Amino acid sequence: MYIGIHLFFLGWIIINRLFLPCLPKQPELKEEPLVSVLVPMRNEERNVETLIKSLKNATYRHTEFIILNDQSTDGTQQALEQAIAKDQRFNIIMGTELPKGWVGKVHACHQLQQVASGDFLLFVDADVRFRPKAIEQSLSLLQQKRAQLLTGFPAFDVSPFLSKLLVPMLHFVILFHLPLFLANYTKFKAATAANGMWMLFEATSYRKMGGHAIVYNSLVEDVHIARKVKEHGFKVILANITSSVKCRMYDTNAEVWEGFLKNSYAGIGRSPFMAIVLIVFYTIFYILPPFLAIYGVFTGMYSWLLPYALTIAQRWYIDMVTNQRWYLSVLVPLQAFAMLAVLIQSMRKSYKKQAYSWKGRHYS
Known part of the structure; x- marks a missing residue:
C-alpha cells in the first residue's frame, strides 16, 4: 500500500506536468507591441551588472526598461548608472517613502506601472537572468494561449547549502500539489500559482483589475494578484520558463x-x-x-x-x-x-x- x-x-x-506549457523555442508573434520591462530594486548592487547585461542583450527591440531604486542604502544607484551608460531604452526612477500598511515590493511595482507606457508589462526581479529571446518567447506563448497574465518559476542557481534544500522545492510544490489543468485551463482561484520574478501582464487587463494596489499588503502578492486576475474573468498561464530564465535568489544561508x-x-x-x-x-x-x-x-x-x-x-x-x-x-x-x-x-x-x-x- x-x-x-x-x-x-x-x-x-x-x-500533471503535461499541463505545464513550455516557452516556444522559436516564438511566433502576431504583432510586436511595446513591452515595458519593470524592475524593482532595493539594495541590489551585486545583481545590477548581470541584470542590465540580460536586458541589453534582449532581442525583442520594442521595449522600454524602467528600473525603480527603492531607497537603496548600498551602491545600487551608482552601479545602475555605470552599467546603463547612455542606453536610451533605460529609465531609472527613485522610489518614494513606503506608505503605512504596504509591502515594499508591491509598492515598488505599483510605482513602476504608473510610469510604464507599454501594451504589456513584464515585472522582473533584480536577481533574474534570461536568454536573449525570453521576452518574445513569453509574449508569444501569452498570445498563443490568449491569456492576460503569464508567469513561471525560473531555473535556480543554488549556491548556499540551505538554498539547495529549499529553493528546488518550489518546483516540487507546483508539480506535485497544484493541479495544473485547473490552474491553466479554468478560472478556479484556489488552483492558482504565480511567481513575482517573472510576470507578464496585458496592461489593459492589469489596470482594469486594479494592478498591484489591490494586493498592497500581501507578502505573497504574486499569488494573490494572479487570483485577482482570474476573479475578473481573465486567463492566467503558469509556464515552464526554465529553459530561458534563471535566478540566483540567495547568496547566504541566512538570506535563504x-x-x-x-x-x-x-x-x-x-x-x-x-x-x-x-x-x-x-x-x-x-x-x-x-x-x-x-x-x-x-x-x-x-x-x-x-x-x-x-x-x-x-x-x-x-x-x-x-x-x-x-x-x-x-x-x-x-x-x-x-x-x-x-x-x-x-x-x-x-x-x-x-x-x-x-x-x-x-x-x-
Missing part, C-alpha cells in the same frame, strides 16, 4: 532562511490546519522513507528501499524537466525536513505576532 502510494505520486507528477520564513506560512493562507496536514504528510511520505530503507538493508527486507527510491525518482523527474541539478534529488528527505522546519518557525512567528524581516524592512 505504502509503495503503491509512492508509485501513484510519481505517475501523478508525470501526468529569512526569505522563506516570510512566505512559508502566508503562502498557505496562515491556516494551522493546512500546516498540520503538510507536516504529517511530508513526515510520512518524504522524511520516513530513508529510515525504512536503512531498516530494509539491515533486515534483508529490500522492498523497503523502494519508497526512498521512488521519492528520489519523483524529485529527479521534476529536476530534469525544470533544468535543476538532478543529483540533488537524493536530498529529498532533507529538503522536506527543511521545508517543514521553516514552516513551523514561520507559523510560530505569526502566532507570537513577531515581524518578518526582509531587506531592512519588517512586516507583521
Whole structure:
C-alpha cells in the first residue's frame, strides 16, 4: 500500500506536468507591441551588472526598461548608472517613502506601472537572468494561449547549502500539489500559482483589475494578484520558463532562511490546519522513507528501499524537466525536513505576532 502510494505520486507528477506549457523555442508573434520591462530594486548592487547585461542583450527591440531604486542604502544607484551608460531604452526612477500598511515590493511595482507606457508589462526581479529571446518567447506563448497574465518559476542557481534544500522545492510544490489543468485551463482561484520574478501582464487587463494596489499588503502578492486576475474573468498561464530564465535568489544561508520564513506560512493562507496536514504528510511520505530503507538493508527486507527510491525518482523527474541539478534529488528527505522546519518557525512567528524581516524592512 505504502509503495503503491509512492508509485501513484510519481505517475501523478508525470501526468500533471503535461499541463505545464513550455516557452516556444522559436516564438511566433502576431504583432510586436511595446513591452515595458519593470524592475524593482532595493539594495541590489551585486545583481545590477548581470541584470542590465540580460536586458541589453534582449532581442525583442520594442521595449522600454524602467528600473525603480527603492531607497537603496548600498551602491545600487551608482552601479545602475555605470552599467546603463547612455542606453536610451533605460529609465531609472527613485522610489518614494513606503506608505503605512504596504509591502515594499508591491509598492515598488505599483510605482513602476504608473510610469510604464507599454501594451504589456513584464515585472522582473533584480536577481533574474534570461536568454536573449525570453521576452518574445513569453509574449508569444501569452498570445498563443490568449491569456492576460503569464508567469513561471525560473531555473535556480543554488549556491548556499540551505538554498539547495529549499529553493528546488518550489518546483516540487507546483508539480506535485497544484493541479495544473485547473490552474491553466479554468478560472478556479484556489488552483492558482504565480511567481513575482517573472510576470507578464496585458496592461489593459492589469489596470482594469486594479494592478498591484489591490494586493498592497500581501507578502505573497504574486499569488494573490494572479487570483485577482482570474476573479475578473481573465486567463492566467503558469509556464515552464526554465529553459530561458534563471535566478540566483540567495547568496547566504541566512538570506535563504529569512526569505522563506516570510512566505512559508502566508503562502498557505496562515491556516494551522493546512500546516498540520503538510507536516504529517511530508513526515510520512518524504522524511520516513530513508529510515525504512536503512531498516530494509539491515533486515534483508529490500522492498523497503523502494519508497526512498521512488521519492528520489519523483524529485529527479521534476529536476530534469525544470533544468535543476538532478543529483540533488537524493536530498529529498532533507529538503522536506527543511521545508517543514521553516514552516513551523514561520507559523510560530505569526502566532507570537513577531515581524518578518526582509531587506531592512519588517512586516507583521
